[in-house]
Amino acid sequence: MxxxxxxxxxxxxxxxxxxxxxxxxxxxxxxxxxxxxxxxxxxxxxxxxxxxxxxxxxxxxxxxxxxxxxxxxxxxxxxxxxxxxxxxxxxxxxxxxxLAGEDHLATARRVLTRVTSETGLSSYLTVLDGAQVRYLLCETPALPLVSNIRAGSRVTAHLTAPGRSLLAHLGTERRRALLGPEPLAAATAQSARTYAALDAQLARDREAGCAWSQDGFEAGIDACAAAVLDAHGRPLAALSVAGPRALVGTDSVTRERTARVVKSGAVDLAVLLADAPAFLAAAERA
Missing domain, CATH: 1.10.10.10 (Winged helix-like DNA-binding domain superfamily/Winged helix DNA-binding domain)
Known part of the structure; x- marks a missing residue:
């Protein structure tokens, strides 16, 4: 200073x-x-x-x-x-x-709009729904659509960056109860098929504070996600960005900047969505 x-x-x-x-x-x-x-x-x-x-x-x-x-x-x-x-x-x-005068999802969308503006990437808000993640909101830049993920899409949780960011904050027994027996479902050759591989991946995600996916679910699409945690460290939702690798970038400086924006947005959402029951009720209606 x-x-x-x-x-x-x-x-x-x-x-x-x-x-x-x-x-x-x-x-x-x-x-x-x-x-x-x-x-x-x-x-x-x-x-x-x-x-x-x-x-x-x-x-x-x-x-x-x-x-x-x-x-x-x-x-x-x-x-x-x-x-x-x-x-x-x-x-x-x-x-x-x-805040009382705003719908929780409308408030969350403001954060997504900012994240998309700062990164130039599509941004998403997801929640855990059993063994899947459900995409509640999507904000896209003024670019040709490159992903098949839309608001309302459901994907097996451990196959996506936002799903991994949420699973990383659950206990081992809870994860196993949600995902079922091995071998785990796979989308690409990078997908974890065993709990040993998944647990190691989630440990790295927790340490980094965000989860990165490279061709992890859709070919040519990279993603970064961070969990939105409540006051007790429990995952409420996940904020993620995704886009073609050429746009996401491969250099460490660009990726660190993207991760910083995503993690900052997740912190803001944690404050805005602090009223968990009301947020989850809004999510159920979405």
């Missing part, structure tokens, strides 16, 4: 924060600073040391102090007994009111 040069001066990293903000025509810099502070607090950051907060979000200490005072006055932040702040009831009720 860069250090502030003085209490009233912008942080040394200002070229990528305040200076950059003001260069964006039409953007309101104080609002952007307030949102940076709110994201910092929402992610668990402490406001006990305002100088440290300023260094972390690229805003000078005096501005941070004024932001905290203003947001606290408006009920968006509230002080903690032993120092620092948390999101206030004013913010939480505003967010709750906004």
């Amino acid at each position: 860069t250090k502030a040069t003085s209490a009233n001066a912008p942080a040394a990293g200002a070229p990528e924060t305040d200076a950059q903000d003001t260069a964006q025509a039409g953007l309101v810099t104080p609002v952007m600073r307030a949102l940076k502070l709110l994201r910092y607090v929402a992610d668990g950051g402490s406001t006990a040391n305002l100088s440290d907060v300023g260094r972390r979000i690229g805003v000078n200490r005096v501005t941070v102090m004024r932001l905290v005072e203003t947001l606290q006055y408006e009920g968006v932040l509230e002080p903690l007994p032993h120092g620092g702040h948390r999101l206030g009831l004013g913010f939480l009720t505003l967010a709750a009111s906004a």
Whole structure:
């Protein structure tokens, strides 16, 4: 992190924060600073040391102090007994009111739209349905359709990247109960036919935080998926992207960027779909 040069001066990293903000025509810099502070607090950051907060979000200490005072006055932040702040009831009720007025799947689609925009790939929301995954939502870029997967499609779970990302967060006995006896179903030569092979594959998926598939279900189609987990680490759904290898890319930098977007989208969906019963009820109606 860069250090502030003085209490009233912008942080040394200002070229990528305040200076950059003001260069964006039409953007309101104080609002952007307030949102940076709110994201910092929402992610668990402490406001006990305002100088440290300023260094972390690229805003000078005096501005941070004024932001905290203003947001606290408006009920968006509230002080903690032993120092620092948390999101206030004013913010939480505003967010709750906004979510209450939206259908869970409509809210989820907004995340898929963003993921497709950032990756240029088709994005999908799936849920586990017995031994299969069911595709609830699909967002596609303005490209010729390359996959046979549509909203409503059902595929044996362990044959797809989203299915593997969900199975990776189930216990061994649950997986076996769902998938049945060996040999396991296969779609390509890469498909795991034994539980030993599948368990090893799922262990790698868990470690990576996402599941990659190369020609795993459809020839020429690569996919990346991450599980959407509830507060107890149980899989609610999976977010995935898929596309032809030429578009997905084969270099590590491109794939890491794609995986980062997918994992970030899964985290956002975990927050938006936190009301699991309502989400699952919406999924049943889809």
